[in-house]
Amino acid sequence: MQFDDKVPIYLQIKRVIYQEMVTGQLKAGEQLPAVRQLALNLTVNVNTVQRALSEMITEGVLTSKRGKGNFVTEDQQRIGALKTQLVRAQLSSFYQALRALNLSDEEIITSVQHYVQRRGSQDDGHVND
Amino acid sequence: MQFDDKVPIYLQIKRVIYQEMVTGQLKAGEQLPAVRQLALNLTVNVNTVQRALSEMITEGVLTSKRGKGNFVTEDQQRIGALKTQLVRAQLSSFYQALRALNLSDEEIITSVQHYVQRRGSQDDGHVND
DNA sequence: TATATTGTAATAGATAAATAGTACACTAGG
DNA sequence: CCTAGTGTACTATTTATCTATTACAATATA
Structure with a gap:
């Protein structure tokens, strides 16, 4: 994926995931691809993906289950x-x-x-x- | 002046000057404040101002006269x-x-x-x- | 001719962001 | 119990940006 190098990549990743949640490409409760897979898809480092996700977890739109995966909130x-x-x-x-x-x-x-x-x-x- | 720390300051400075040109606060041919003065106004380093201005000079919306000052293009x-x-x-x-x-x-x-x-x-x- | 004011250049240091790599913790399933 | 797959944490390195500082070049003017 191509990013605007004048804006932090982790913010652009957040935006993409927000959009997928809003458009229903990612549905409530659905599991996200694994962080390592996301990193591959986005051609970006795992740590950068992790930074985006951890902020979204803090915001309450994602939940993380260690050993299982990351999930969209159940709260529609x-x-x-x-x-x-x-x-x-x-x-x-x-x-x-x-x-x-x-x-x-x-x-x-x-x-x-x-x-x-x-x-x-x-x-x-x-x-x- | 307050800046968004997620966007390079020199880009935000360019935007401000663009706006002043478009709104007529800075008129065609008018001299800009000295770079050192701009740096004070914007509470920013001279080099950062210089980076913004030098890009705008390359774009042709500003001209620079060494020893005199920087000027808005005459081309309305x-x-x-x-x-x-x-x-x-x-x-x-x-x-x-x-x-x-x-x-x-x-x-x-x-x-x-x-x-x-x-x-x-x-x-x-x-x-x- | 000096001096002040202008733009410009160059160096060095600090910080944020991204990368690469390694390691660890939890869960599920054979 | 072991292994594969998951999230998570940490260190080290690189790059872009911003800063501070010093110096130099061109212009106007006293």
């Missing part, structure tokens, strides 16, 4: 809250950045609409739910 | 292009992040609308152009 509501939290964080930083470039609220909204339209008419196989 | 169009570029980068990463969280195009648009509305009704002294 926790995952829902995670999605809300991640979406809100994106909205906040996006809004703040565009305001800092002097865009009005209206301009921000229409810029998103136009961007989405442009992407929609641009035959790159993405689907719209 | 260049600044306009900079704004376009920065806005587009924000849109792209924002869109990609929310798609990765399984939001549809419609949901992305309405989430922005609701976020802006919520902020608008929330008396925190921001103005709407």
